[in-house]
Amino acid sequence: MSREIIERYFNAFNSGDTDTMLALVSDNVQHFVNQGDMREGRGKFAEFCGHMGVSYREELHDMVVFVTEDGTRAAAEFTVHGEYLQTDPGLPEANGQKYVLPAGSFFSLEGGKITRITTYYNLQDWISQVSA
Template identity: 70%
Template sequence: MSRETIERYYAAFNAGDGAGMLACVTDDIEHRVNEGDIRRGKALFAEFCAHMGTSYREELRDMVIFVTPDGTRGAAEFTVHGTYLQTDPGLPEARGQGYVLPAGAFFDLKGGLIARVTTFYNLADWMRQVSG
């Protein structure tokens, strides 16, 4: 069940389906994003998803998912293929720049849902790609 939850979560991400992503997380989801604050709860996670959908169009490819035998922890490695659509405050100006980044995420899973997701990527690499 845990592997399937992560697969559904990323299928919804790739489809731009925020509601589908929200269906995969607990009400008290802990979202730890690279270079940012910890967001706790579905409402803040939904706000983040909406913001990302406005500022970026991303597709995750080359997905590899790992899950512990007891199904309580997981990880995913993938490549982000994206387009920077709308300027994010404090970041370079968006002009439709494309980027490709290796990234990964770690998960706590409970009751068949994602209770924590921690995402990592190289922000300096992204900045170089969209600033050039």
Template identity: 70%
Template sequence: MTVDAGAVIAAYYRAFNAGDADGMLALLADDVEHHVNEGGIRHGKALFAEFCSHMGVSYRETLTDIVIFAAPDGTRAAAEFTVNGEYLQTDPGLPEAKGQRYILPAGTFFALRDGLITRVTTYYNLSDWVKQVSAA
């Protein structure tokens, strides 16, 4: 049976926008790989959960203008969106957080297996983000 990858990704982003990390985690395979923009690869749900926890403390983000692209066989998908955020707590190695707001185009590539997300690879322009939060 072919899974509707677009529906899985839409549910993932609904959970993201609701601040529902558990909802996001429920859509991930146990062996998920999280490829971080300009960073390493996190392996497994536990590390993804830690990432979500950290993000929830340091940033408040809502995604808008989400457009989802999905392969007909249900194994791959991608999404393009706008990140509307607020920088709440300083992340090590980044500018000081003072509640700065930012708007950033971004995109994510996904791999899926048996209706669960096995890879999340997100890209955005870190230089643009640094420029926005440093100017505020």
């Protein structure tokens, strides 16, 4: 079941279906963004998803999902194909730059819900791509 939850999460991400993503996370989900602060709770995660939907258009390719035998942990490796739509504070100015970026996410699961999401990517690589 854990693999199906992670696959549904990423399918929802790729189709821009935030409602499904939110339904898959726990009420007190912990969301750790690369080089950012931890956000706790479904409400904070929803705010993040809303911001991302305005500032970026992304689709994940080359997805490989790993799940522990007990189903409490999972990881995914993928390539982000994106477009930078609206300037994020403290980052380079957006003007529709396209980027391709290797990334990975780690998950904790409990009771059929995602309780932790941690995402990593090379921020300097992304900055170089959108600044070129």
